[in-house]
Amino acid sequence: MNTLYKKSCLRLLDFCNHDIKYIIDVASFLKNAKKNNKENLYLKNKKIVLIFEKESTRTRCAFEVAAFDQGAHVTYLGPKSTHLGYKESIKDTARVLSKMYHGIQYRGHNHEVIETLAKHSTIPVWNGLTETFHPTQILADLLTMKESLSSKSLSNISCAYVGDTKNNIGLTLLEAASLVGLNLRLVSPIQFWPNAEFFLKCKSKARERNGDIICTESIEEGVKNVDFIYTDVWISMGEPRKQWTDRIKLLQSYQVNSSMLHLTNNKKTKVLHCLPALHDDNTIIGKEIMNNNNLNNGIEITNEIFESNSDIIFKQSENRLHTIKALMVTSLIENFSY
Missing domain, CATH: 3.40.50.1370 (Aspartate/ornithine carbamoyltransferase)
Known part of the structure; x- marks a missing residue:
């Protein structure tokens, strides 16, 4: 059925x-x-x-x-x-x-x-x-994690989400972790943490699956031994430029770079990004932000780390297709089986 x-x-x-x-x-x-x-x-x-x-x-x-x-x-x-x-x-x-x-x-x-x-x-x-x-992005991310670490179940995988952890990716990762038991670390300044009531609800639900969720300002605590580090752009189109500048100043030390990867103490840690990524100055927005904020090596992620993880990042993008197709097929075909 x-x-x-x-x-x-x-x-x-x-x-x-x-x-x-x-x-x-x-x-x-x-x-x-x-x-x-x-x-x-x-x-x-x-x-x-x-x-x-x-x-x-x-x-x-x-x-x-x-x-x-x-x-x-x-x-x-x-x-x-x-x-x-x-x-x-x-x-x-x-x-x-x-x-x-x-x-x-x-x-x-x-x-x-x-x-x-x-x-x-x-x-x-x-x-x-x-x-x-x-939700369609995080379903693709879960498929990507499962494919990349086939020896582990989702409940045995750890992921640090770094940056603005109260955005739509952060909130949906919280829901995913609560359902599948993913061990999730939300790593950001405290003003970017999700609503406490919602966070505690997801944390409690995750424990039923032997998962754990934490919020921390400490990069070292958040990324230690994780399987994945995940980030997203820090700005949204339509916001005032000053809001971009203020947010970048607050998040600048949370850029995904080689120093952060070193803190994982795990040479197999992979980096995820849901795209688009401001990893260089090859876009109008990227160039504007980097010039206005005296940045010369990406914004939320460095170009080096982005390119060295490009295979899995673009697999995430491809997997949007397959998980969306699965959503449509399962919700539209009454007697679907495979």
């Missing part, structure tokens, strides 16, 4: 431990089938609508290619393509789209928008990113 049929994915705590492991296993199966040109078209003639109030590269490409691989059709609605919440209510939009499509992807800002979409839709809704949670 497929318990994920018609189930939305707004955040990882929508699922149980078994659901997460099942999605990852299905993603592995579909990835292997694609690699060997033996992919079955489970979603043939299904219709998917992709709502992007916030632009994207990896999320859009992953959803579109996953749908095309499976024989589904997609409609892309960009930031200025709909009346969502402006001329037509979110509730009414959900009811309109439910009559035309089999599934809705939403990527935007306020998490309440996707909650309203899901509440009034009769079809599955998938979160491509909100300011609060990014």
Whole structure:
């Protein structure tokens, strides 16, 4: 029995431990089938609508290619393509789209928008990113960790997330750790720690899986002996430039660099990044920030560390495709089995 049929994915705590492991296993199966040109078209003639109030590269490409691989059709609605919440209510939009499509992807800002979409839709809704949670990214990260350390279960893997630990990646990693028992260290200045009540809820739940979660300002404590160090950009588009400068000053000592890797005392530690990464000055934003802050070797991660871990970082990116495909297949096909 497929318990994920018609189930939305707004955040990882929508699922149980078994659901997460099942999605990852299905993603592995579909990835292997694609690699060997033996992919079955489970979603043939299904219709998917992709709502992007916030632009994207990896999320859009992953959803579109996953749908095309499976024989589904997609409609892309960009930031200025709909009346969502402006001329037509979110509730009414959900009811309109439910009559035309089999599934809705939403990527935007306020998490309440996707909650309203899901509440009034009769079809599955998938979160491509909100300011609060990014479940499709973390599902890809869990698959990447599992592939990279096949000898360990997720509950035996340790990961340090370094930087702004209360952003959507940090909060979603907390939910993931609480479900699969991942040993998670959130490493940042205290003002970047997540909400205490939410943190303690996830920590308590993780203990049921023999996992542990800590917050620490100490880089040495946070990264010691970890299997993975994970970071993300420190800035968000649309924020005032002064806010970028203030945040970079506070986080500058938490840059992922060779000194941090040395503190792990583990030569096998791998570095993850969900991209885009400001590891050099080859982007307009990267060059602007580095010039304005007197930086010459990346921002949240040095170019050396980024390039030496590029294989696994771009595997993370590829795995967005396979985990998103698994989400769509398991939620749209009632009798799916593999």
